[in-house]
Amino acid sequence: MTAPIQNNILKTYFLLTYVAVLALVSDSIPVASIFQDGLIPTGFMLITWLLYGLYYLLPAIVVTALVKFISKKNTRAVYATAVISGGLTTLVMYANAKLFSLYGMFFNGFILNLVATPGGIESLGGSSASDVGFALIALGFMSAQALALWLVHYFYIKKSAPQLSFKFLPITALVATVFVHMGFALDSYTTNQLNVVAQAIPFYQTVSARGFFKSLGLTTKREAKLKLKGKLNYPLNPIQFKQPAKPYNIIWLTSESWRADTLNEKIMPNSWEFAKGAARFTRNYSTGNGTRMGVFGMFTAMPGNYWFPFLEERRGAAIIDVLQQQQYQMSFYTSAKFSYPEFDKTIFAHVPAEQLHDKNKGASGWENDRNNVTDLLSFIDQRDKSKPFFTFMFFESPHARYYFPPESVIATPYRDDLNYATLSKTALRDNIVPIKNRYINSVHHLDMQYGRIFDYLKQHQLLDNTIVILIGDHGEEFMEHGFWGHNSTFVDQQVRTPLVIYKPGSAPLVSDQMTSHMDVVPTIMPLIGVSNPSSDYSTGYNLLAGEKRTHTYISDWDKVTYVDDDVKITQPVNAKSFALMTSSRGDDTALPSDERKGLLQQKQPAMLQLVQDLSKFFKKKDGHRPAPPR
Template identity: 90%
Template sequence: MTASNQTNILKTYFLLTYVAVLFLVSDSMPVTSIFQDGLLPFGFMLITWLLYGLYYLLPAIAITALVRFCSKNTSAVYITAIIMGGITTLLMYANAKLFSLYGMFFNGFIFNLVSTPGGIESLGGSSASDLGFALITLGFISLQGAMLWLAHRLYVKKAAPQLSFKFLPATALIATVLVHMGFALDSYTTNQLNVVAQAIPFYQTVSARGFFKSLGFTTQREAKIKLKGKLNYPLNPIQFKQPAKPYNIIWLTSESWRADTLNEKIMPNSWEFAKGAARFTRNYSTGNGTRMGVFGMFTAMPGNYWFPFLEERRGAAIIDVLEQQQYQMSFYTSAKFSYPEFDKTIFAHVPTSQLHDNNKGASGWENDRNNVTSLLSFIDNRDKTKPFFTFMFFESPHARYYFPPESVIATPYRDDLNYATLSKTALRNDIVPIKNRYINSVHHLDMQYGRIFDYLKQHQLLDNTIVILVGDHGEEFMEHGFWGHNSTFVDQQVRTPLVIYKPNSAPLVSDQMTSHMDIVPTIMPLLGVSNPSSDYATGYNLLAGEKRNHTYVSDWDKVTYVDDEVKITQPVNAKSFALMTASRGDDTALPHAERKTLLQTKQPAMLQLVQDLSKFFKKKDAKTPAPPR
């Protein structure tokens, strides 16, 4: 076969692959709603969709061209084209599936999930899911093989079009400049294209401030907060005088424990225990995922500090205090301390002998039971002349939602969740039995909490033991269009129960806004710490009557400011593909006119956000974003 013939076959093959890529990308695009918004957003979406479809395919084309240049073996060239085309379409399919279910595209978080030990395990996949993913992969490779066969057959029958892409590079370049400059112009005027850009995978914004400023436009910088510098945490050395009779501390954290499940029906043991404690009914996690949620509760800082803590292997200040006071410590998780990397952040200074994550159970509920047994054994065998601190992370309410038959209180429920076959339509149709599965898993969580409560009562430990009950984050069941967590900052994903039991304190039920950042400032004074909480926290002492009027919730590359009126989400660091968004505090949409007016009134709050995200750096390198528009 001549080089010219091979070229025509590959052109036809990649044209077919391009059409497939466009089809897959379209799954994340709200075509109907954008068309209703007007011709400008719709036209922008159409052109950007066509351009970015080409961008996604460029690596496969380039690698195939490289192999063709280096090898004259036709089979090697065709196999490369099939494999690279298959990888491209498979990734775009997975990207569309990810967006459909969780509202995000591939990002640093997903890469970390795949590359970090324990990450894939944390998903809780089943053998049915693994088989489904294998079949899907095989299907995409087979589809690419069929496309190449079709391109070859069209050539043999002389039905293949004579394709010429002579003007494609220049056309694509001009169109790229126009759509990105158009987006920049819109960001300074009507701001209609923001929603469209967020529906295009990996859309890269440009500002062109200098150019538009020269034309007389009032330009503002992208609202991306940049965090740099070395940690200065705590701001001053922690000073304390250990109480003569120090408290023991039991800190129990559950995966995906949403706020509305702490009730008499689902969690009777916890509900009864909370009657004698301080219960905070409007508590916000510091993240919509485990990493930021647990980090924030132990450091009392916004979740975006995770990255400098990880880089410097810095542990939480409260753990330092407990170690200096010679607390006996033993930590348990039904997941892994290596994912997220808590062994390199909040527990970085804890000896590995005290971190127990050698789970041998077949499922989360079995690991929870086994670890509760180990935790109680640790308390049983401790040195009773010294105080103890123990922490456990429960896994039962993590999807696929684990529970034994005796924990069933909600029916019907799905027997299993096959991630490979899930779709948004399937979720909408099956969300009730899926949520029932979750409710049963939370009921099992309550049974394990009950074992600990019973032990504390039987051994008269409630007279000198602080008990903390809290979720790492919430869990959404399509209330706002998504399932699970880690996708948006709606209340269902970021609000959790918070119960703090302190011996000899009057019971309390508070409807005031609280945060995971308030737990450590509440506990530190009980350890004899005399520093003001501002030295080591961005939180308040809940048992001293201190109140907050706003909070921060983070994910991998964004931070959300939350108060009674509004939620404002901003990107953190330039590597983020995210754009600024805003909604009302109750998660309902903000009309454009109201949005602009309301956000103008929040400029002082945005400045405070920047200060809080730069407070614990030696150099204040966080760059202030422009006031939101």
């Protein structure tokens, strides 16, 4: 085969692959709404879509060209490289489009962490059917690329085919790159009408051109972003305590994806009955829309954005330090992994490995939960009764795919399985009721395991000296606002969880005041003899002392949301992207644009408080401690 023919075959093949990439990318672009916004957003959308389609394909083109240069006349090696690199490109763009469709995000640091961290992939809860489905999809993309190359080769060898020339493509792409990125930069200083388009283009890269536009007399209209970095100063002062003469035992039970409205008499009869004798907080907000920030916030009593410096410095939670100093016997259990999220390097960083039990033998989440409860009760049974104990368990039953045995079925019909490989937004809408029924059954199984613990405590007269905490890491949405699961938005369904705190001797309480995961530790610390004000180690409140909050914070990987009765305001944190502040009413209904400006201006003192709270536990550059913001 002559070099010109091979060149034309590869050009045509990559042109077809480019069209496929454009089709996959278009799935995330709201074409109709952008078209309604006018000519400028529409033109920007078309040019950016065409340009970025080339960017996504560029690595495959470069790798193939490199192999072609090295291998000289080895046509098979060149073709194999073209098929594999092109197949991987289309497969990645397909997965990215599917991720956006289901969860409203593209591949980002959170997804990379999920893939790279031990236990991350397992946390997804995929089934064998899903694994087979993904394998078939990958095989399908590779086969499609091989077929495309074979057809192109056939027509060039056997038939007459057009000769393609892309002589002016590099200079055209370069000019277009400058045009769209400088255009976006200019718009960000003026009208901000291109932001929605840019957010719909996967991995859109921005330039600010701040110096250039400043020389033209333009000033930015971008809303301020939170830049929060530094060395931890946690706690602000050494924790002082005097261990009570009769210290409480503590049992801390946390469930994956435990949605607030499931704590009721029908779904969770055991927990409902137990909560009647405890303090139950009906309007509790997690510190995150995912497990990482949710569990971190409940143990540190701080906004989830502190996760990153805690991870970097391998800092554990202060409450764990206190309990260790008081010689508490400890044993922690999870039906997931302590390595994902990296709790063994953050909140439990100072806990010996032999006290962290995550070697699950069960085939599914419900079996792991059942086995771990057995082990937890065995630990309590075999403890040294002259010393207090603290035990924690993380339950997995309500995590998608939602796990339960046949005896836990109370809601029908339900899906037998969830095949992630075949899920789509349309399929979710059509099947959301049986999917949610599956979730309800899994929560009912969770309640059965809670019931085993409650029964044990009653039978062994431990409720007279044991604090019991029931809490979820975050909620779970079932398409109420267009998404399924969690980690995508900050709507109530994704961030509201039950919170029950049982303290021996306290009168039962039902409170509909706003509470947060950040309030758990400030409520427990005084009960174990800590005398510091809670502001030394938290941004939370003592719920059993009548303290009340007017607002709270909810975090994800790179954003934080301020919440009060009136509004939810979401801001990027340490973000290099163009993401802007977003807002809604406190009940998640849309906030009209004519009200937004006035309300945000009204909330400026609250936004200042947010900045103070998110920087409170960082050392200042001069080494002095920041003043507490309260």
